[in-house]
Structure formats: C-alpha cells, structure tokens
Amino acid sequence: MPGHLTALHWALQEMETLKDDDVEVETYATGLNFRDVMGAINIVEASENGFGHEGAGIVRRAGSDVKDLKAGDHVMFIGNCALGTQLVVSENLCEKIPDGLSFEDAATMPCVFATSIYSIFDIGNLKKGQSILIHSACGGVGLATIQLAQMVDAEIYATVSNEEKAKYLMDTFGVPRNRIFNSRNTSFAEDVMQETNGEGVDLALNSLSGELLHVTWRCIAVFGKMVEICKRDLIGSGKLDMSPFMANRNYCCVDLDQICLRKPTINIVHLLRERHIHPIRPIKVFNSDVILDAFRYMQEGVHLGKIVVSMRDSTGQRLTYFDNFDAYLLVGGLGGLGRSISTWIVEHGARHLIYLSRSVGADKKHQEFAQELTSMGCRTDFVQGSVSNLDDVTKAVPQAQGRLKGILQMSMVLCDQTFTSMTIKEWNTVVHPKVKGTWNLHNTSVSANADLDFFVLFGSLSGVCGQPGQTNYASANTFLDAFSQYRLSLGLPACAIQIDAVEEVGCLAEHESIMQKLNAAGALPGTVLECELLEAIEVTTASTLSKSRLTASNNFCLGLRSSLPLSDPGNRSLWKKGTRMTAFHNSGETSTTSGSASSDDLETFVTAAKGDVALLGQPNSAHFLAVEIGKKVLSLLLKLEEGLQMSCSLFDVGMGSLVVIEL
Structure with a gap:
C-alpha cells in the first residue's frame, strides 16, 4: 500500500x-x-x-x-x-x-553529481567569486555541490539540521561556522542577509519546501537565481511571490528524470580522475x-x-549461486510456483534445467517458458512421464550427463474426498507421486552416483495441520518430512518444506474453490508472498544443506498462522486445539507482547470512544493516547519502546517531517 x-x-x-x-x-x-x-x-x-x-x-x-x-x-x-x-x-x-x-x-556519485552539475553550472552558471546557498548541505546533493562550488572558488553558505553536521562541514571542507545556518526554521534568511551585507546570494540550490522555500526566495541577490530540486511544492501547485522577479531574479526547476529522458548523459569521471571531486562521505x-x-x-x-x-557480498556473490556447468531436475515445475522458482534459479546462475512431468511440453505455455529461459542462457530438457514410474525417472536423470547437482520434488495431485468414502484409486492417485516418486528420485540419483547439493521436497501445511477431505494429501506430505530425515541419516542432503497458500502464483492462487475451503476453515490463504517462498528456496539450497552441515532435521513450515487469535471464539482453525499449540494459548492468557497488547488496547479504546465521545474528555485518556502515539513513533524510528520518555517532544525523539507524514 x-x-x-x-x-x-x-x-x-x-x-x-x-x-x-x-x-x-x-x-x-x-x-x-x-x-x-x-x-x-x-x-x-x-x-x-x-x-x-x-x-x-x-x-x-x-x-x-x-x-x-x-x-x-x-x-x-x-x-x-x-x-x-x-x-x-x-x-x-x-x-x-x-x-x-x-x-x-x-x-x-551518479545522481547527486549529475543533479548538482546541471543545477549550478548549466542552469546556475556559477562562477569564481560568486556566492551560493546550499540547503541540506550534508545530504548527498549538498556534499556534491560543496565539492563543485569549491572547484570554481565560489563563496559557500550552507544550512544543516544539527551541530554535528555543522562540525562536519567545518572539519572536512573548511566552511566557516558563521556561514553555516539552521535548515529547520526560517532563521537562516536573516543570517544569510547579515553575512552578505544585505545583498543576498547569487545562487541558491533549494531542497526545502513550504515556508522555507519562500524565505529562500527572499535571500536571492539582484540578478541572482534560485534552482529548485525539490518536487513537493511543484506537485502541490505551490505559489511564488512575483515581486522579486522585478530585480532580474530567476527561478528554475531541475528534474533529473527529464534530463535523463531528453538529454541522456553522465560525465563525472574526468572530474574524479583530476581529483576535483571524490565519492560522497560518509x-x-x-x-x-x-x-x-x-x-x-x-x-x-x-x-x-x-x-x-x-546487493551482493564482497565477492559479488548472492547467498545462493548455482554452477552454470551443472544440471538441476525439477519434478513438475511448470505451474505458477515452478515457473517462478525456475526463473529464480536461472537468475542465480543455473544454465541447465530438466523437467519431468506427465504433461510437460504439451501446453503452448511450456514452450513459451522454455524460450524465455533460453533467452536467459539456460538450456531446458523436457521429459514426459510420471515420477511414480521408475522407468520415467531413469530417463530423466541421465539428461544431466553426470552433472546432476540438485532435485526439486514439486509433484502435486489433489483428489479430495472424505476418508470413509475414499477409494483406493483416489488414495493412490494423490499418494504415489510424493511417496513412490520420492523413492524413485532417491534410488535413481544414488545409483547414478549423483553428488547432490540439495534434495528439496515440496509439501503442504495440510501434512501438519490436516484439512477436511485431504487425508490422502496430508499423509503424502507427512511422508516427505520422514523421508527427509531418513536421507539426512544416510549423510545425504534433504529438506522438506510444508508451505501454506502462496499469494498470486501457484495452484491455490489459481483455483478459487480451494481458497474458499481454506477461508471456511479459518486459515489465512495467501499469507506467503512469492518473495518469501523464494527466500525459503534460497535457504534450502544454500550452505544450510551442504554436506558439512547436515542436521537431524532441516524441515520447516512456511506461512503457518491464523487470521484470528487462537483464543477468539470465531477461530475455526483445525489445529488450534492441538497439544503443540498449548504454549501459544498459555502465553496469550498470561502475557502478550507489548506490540500486540498495545494494538488491542488502542483498538478497544477507539471503538469505545466512537460510542461515547465523552470518553475522550476523561483525565487518563490524553495520557493513554500520548503513550500509544509514542510507541508508534518509536517503532517508525526503529527504537525500543523501553526508551519512551513522555516528557520529550517529538522533535527531541528524532522524528523528522517524513516520519510525521507517515505517522
């Protein structure tokens, strides 16, 4: 939002x-x-x-x-x-x-120096001996402008928000203290006029808005210019006093987006090589x-x-990187989730993917997706068959030509039915792809002496919590947990992920009827974002599962939570009465986290005040609301609630204008 x-x-x-x-x-x-x-x-x-x-x-x-x-x-x-x-x-x-x-x-460097060069030289025509007022001088553009202004021997006046920044300008650039002013209020205007003997500055680089913009406009000398780089007043259709224009003053706007669109160029390295400028510090x-x-x-x-x-560590690597000489087998992998995961794997270096599926290649979308991966430099092999059939698996594994390094078992078949009415065919249709299929993948890869980096089994929270009509599916997913531990006991990498509904992609997102069932059961469908799923894949395929760090169990759940508190009578989650949830029930009765308790108390107060406005006039209401606001402010400032001091002003707490807007 x-x-x-x-x-x-x-x-x-x-x-x-x-x-x-x-x-x-x-x-x-x-x-x-x-x-x-x-x-x-x-x-x-x-x-x-x-x-x-x-x-x-x-x-x-x-x-x-x-x-x-x-x-x-x-x-x-x-x-x-x-x-x-x-x-x-x-x-x-x-x-x-x-x-x-x-x-x-x-x-x-690129944005700040490009903005400054265009603003003060191309538009401002700043020359030696002229004066310039630089607002927010310790920001990126401000520090770049100071370097450029000193390069042409201009007279520098600056505004900053605190004494620490003023000291930095004095120590680093030698700006005199009497030329550094306060950017938080209008006092800088009087100070600028005093330091310039009432004449004002030849050029002002403005990044302030509202009243501070208008005060800056009054600091411009005759024949001077103000260059605007703040969009806030422009977007808000702000008005500007016309009278200063009578003394040949100019007001100009610089928008780097338009410059890049119409005059695309960046030329700062020669200044860097000649030591006129340096990277922004700190x-x-x-x-x-x-x-x-x-x-x-x-x-x-x-x-x-x-x-x-x-975006990357010092060696240029992300957390997971797949070798471009190796091959990776995906069972299924051409549905919504599979395509997303496949793209992620290729983006992380994989250059050979093998797909095993009953319908692989039969759909036009499969061919289009293969072409997309080819454009990314990845070879794709389609093997049509069932993972439940050992012969089909033995056809797929040799496609790796001895370079198979990872397996993603994503097979999924649903055939919902109440257990008492379920036929053996309905049972086997769902169970075999995960049970027989996983055994086939395991035995074939071991026989082929495949030195796997990972063996990831995709399950569902149905195997942890249960779901009406899915006894077969729950059993198959429970097997994956056990089989992962079995492989680990052999010293082989494995991990089973039990995943909740994923937002926007995958089977559950594409079939509204399944989502409706989850809603009816009190679950919270769509609680797992696509990026969260990919982060989970990154964990399972990274060093956590390397042979040097095999543990008793690498299995985990992704997205297990309820849309309602467990104590809420309206919560119909099937798992809320389970023994494993006892700790959550107890913690809810005896203590809660300050954040959730605070939120509940505030909601209760607001609801009560809507029905009885007189509640707002009670002596303790103002204090209560002040505390709640204080807690929210601290959370926005990434500070602990324990540091809340009610005697402090919002400014003393450290809240600037942008935080005020979000609050």
Whole structure:
C-alpha cells in the first residue's frame, strides 16, 4: 500500500528489452535517495518499475550500437529500478568506474553529481567569486555541490539540521561556522542577509519546501537565481511571490528524470580522475535483506552523506549461486510456483534445467517458458512421464550427463474426498507421486552416483495441520518430512518444506474453490508472498544443506498462522486445539507482547470512544493516547519502546517531517 514503508517487498520483474544502445548491468550497489523514500510514502509518485535511480555494477550484455562498453566492464549508472539485481540502461547513462573505486563508493556519485552539475553550472552558471546557498548541505546533493562550488572558488553558505553536521562541514571542507545556518526554521534568511551585507546570494540550490522555500526566495541577490530540486511544492501547485522577479531574479526547476529522458548523459569521471571531486562521505551501507531499515534510516533525515544498499557480498556473490556447468531436475515445475522458482534459479546462475512431468511440453505455455529461459542462457530438457514410474525417472536423470547437482520434488495431485468414502484409486492417485516418486528420485540419483547439493521436497501445511477431505494429501506430505530425515541419516542432503497458500502464483492462487475451503476453515490463504517462498528456496539450497552441515532435521513450515487469535471464539482453525499449540494459548492468557497488547488496547479504546465521545474528555485518556502515539513513533524510528520518555517532544525523539507524514 503506497504510504506505508512496511509494504515494501522484493518482487520478480520482467527485464526490459535490450535496445541497440543499451547495456544490461548486474547491480552490485545502489544509492538510496530522498525521492525513493518520498515515493514509498506516497508524497511523490513512485516509479512503476520500482525504486532506485543510481548504482554501480558489471555489464553483462551490450546492444549492437554500444561503442564504449563491453561485457565485464565495471560501471556506475543512472537508471530507473536501480534497486534490483539487474537492469537495462542506455550506454549514455553509464561511465566506467576508475580503478581502485569500490562499487559502494561509485554508487554514491551518479545522481547527486549529475543533479548538482546541471543545477549550478548549466542552469546556475556559477562562477569564481560568486556566492551560493546550499540547503541540506550534508545530504548527498549538498556534499556534491560543496565539492563543485569549491572547484570554481565560489563563496559557500550552507544550512544543516544539527551541530554535528555543522562540525562536519567545518572539519572536512573548511566552511566557516558563521556561514553555516539552521535548515529547520526560517532563521537562516536573516543570517544569510547579515553575512552578505544585505545583498543576498547569487545562487541558491533549494531542497526545502513550504515556508522555507519562500524565505529562500527572499535571500536571492539582484540578478541572482534560485534552482529548485525539490518536487513537493511543484506537485502541490505551490505559489511564488512575483515581486522579486522585478530585480532580474530567476527561478528554475531541475528534474533529473527529464534530463535523463531528453538529454541522456553522465560525465563525472574526468572530474574524479583530476581529483576535483571524490565519492560522497560518509556512507552507510545496508545489506539488501534489511532494505526496510535503509528506508527508515533515510526517512529520519538525520544521516550524514549517502545511504547505499549492497546487493551482493564482497565477492559479488548472492547467498545462493548455482554452477552454470551443472544440471538441476525439477519434478513438475511448470505451474505458477515452478515457473517462478525456475526463473529464480536461472537468475542465480543455473544454465541447465530438466523437467519431468506427465504433461510437460504439451501446453503452448511450456514452450513459451522454455524460450524465455533460453533467452536467459539456460538450456531446458523436457521429459514426459510420471515420477511414480521408475522407468520415467531413469530417463530423466541421465539428461544431466553426470552433472546432476540438485532435485526439486514439486509433484502435486489433489483428489479430495472424505476418508470413509475414499477409494483406493483416489488414495493412490494423490499418494504415489510424493511417496513412490520420492523413492524413485532417491534410488535413481544414488545409483547414478549423483553428488547432490540439495534434495528439496515440496509439501503442504495440510501434512501438519490436516484439512477436511485431504487425508490422502496430508499423509503424502507427512511422508516427505520422514523421508527427509531418513536421507539426512544416510549423510545425504534433504529438506522438506510444508508451505501454506502462496499469494498470486501457484495452484491455490489459481483455483478459487480451494481458497474458499481454506477461508471456511479459518486459515489465512495467501499469507506467503512469492518473495518469501523464494527466500525459503534460497535457504534450502544454500550452505544450510551442504554436506558439512547436515542436521537431524532441516524441515520447516512456511506461512503457518491464523487470521484470528487462537483464543477468539470465531477461530475455526483445525489445529488450534492441538497439544503443540498449548504454549501459544498459555502465553496469550498470561502475557502478550507489548506490540500486540498495545494494538488491542488502542483498538478497544477507539471503538469505545466512537460510542461515547465523552470518553475522550476523561483525565487518563490524553495520557493513554500520548503513550500509544509514542510507541508508534518509536517503532517508525526503529527504537525500543523501553526508551519512551513522555516528557520529550517529538522533535527531541528524532522524528523528522517524513516520519510525521507517515505517522
């Protein structure tokens, strides 16, 4: 939901077509900018393609008209959807990274320097001896602008939000303290006029909004310019006092998106080589698995320098990487879940996938999907047959040519019926693919001396919780748990995942009748996101299951929870009365987490106040609401509730304007 940072999640996205002058870049690091946060909380419209506008990585493919770049080149770039593992971008928006510059350092530079160069030189025409006011001078654009302004010997005036940032400008760039002002209120205007003997500045780079924008406009000298890089007032159709224009003052707007679209170019490396500029410092790096923390940290508006998201570790590897010389067998794998998992495996390096299924290749969609994988550099082999038939399995395994390194057993057949009415055919139809099929995969791979890295068995929570009419299916999934432990006892890798309904893809998402049954049983269908499933696959295929770390059981459930508290009379979950749930019932009666208790108390209060407005006037109501607001503020600031001090103002707690908007 736009406006809530907690709605951020990773998602698979189709790659753009590689045009003649485009390159495909594998992203290693991405610079985070305020407009990413403002898009996430719905202040400005977010890009349809995702977040991130600058980064650094390695060129993997180049279009036919690309002249200066080739596969393997390390580049920094400006481009939409930079906060992803790969992107397609024009060659004109890339520059080779000089030797000795890390991906993280390179990712701090493209957007901020491109914005600053165009703003203060192309538009502002800043020259030696002229004065410039730089707002938010310790942000990425601000620090880039200070470097460029010093390069041409301009007189620098700056605003910052606290004393720590003022000290940083003094120590790092030698900006005099009397030229550093407060960006949080209008006091900087009087200070600027005093320091410039009432004349104002020749150029102001404005990133403030509302009243602070108008105050900045009054700081412009005769024949001066104000360059606007903040979209907030522009989008909000803000008004500007016309009288300053009478003294030949100019007001201009710079939108980097439009510049990249109509004048696509990036040219900063020559300044870097000549030591006129350097990467933004300091930088704070977040790993991609804690992306929400990165957005929260920027939202607070207290950071110095640049925030960078690292998409890979220091060796350039993600958590899981499949060898491009090996082969991987997928039983099933051409349904919604299978296609998603297949694409993920190929994106992580696999170049040979073997599919075993009764209907493989019979559907036009199968051929189209094979072509898609081929375009990604992956070979696909289709073997038509049943995993329950040993002969069919023995036809599939040799397709790997002795290089079989992983098996994903995703077979699934449903034939629901009450147990008393179930025929032996209905039983075997469901059980055999998982039971006989798994035995066949095990025996054939062992006979072929396959040195497997993983053997993943896909089950269902039906095997853990039970489901009316699915005794056969529950039994088959229970077998997978036991068989995984059996393989582990032999020193062979194995893992069984019992999965709840997956949102948007897969059998349950495609068949509304099954989802309705889950709803009726009090389950919460669609609780597992596609990205969460892929994270689970990453765990099962990574070092957790390596032969050096085999454990008693690697099995786990994914998505087990209820839409209602277990104590709620309306909760009809079949498993809520099970012995294994006793601990949850007890914890609910004796103690609850502060977050859930707080939420329940607030909901109860609001409901009561709707029926009796006088409740709001009671002496303890204001205190209660203040505490609840304080707890929410601390959660937005990633702070513990224990640190709540009711005597503090919101500003003292550290809440900036962007956090206020989300609150």
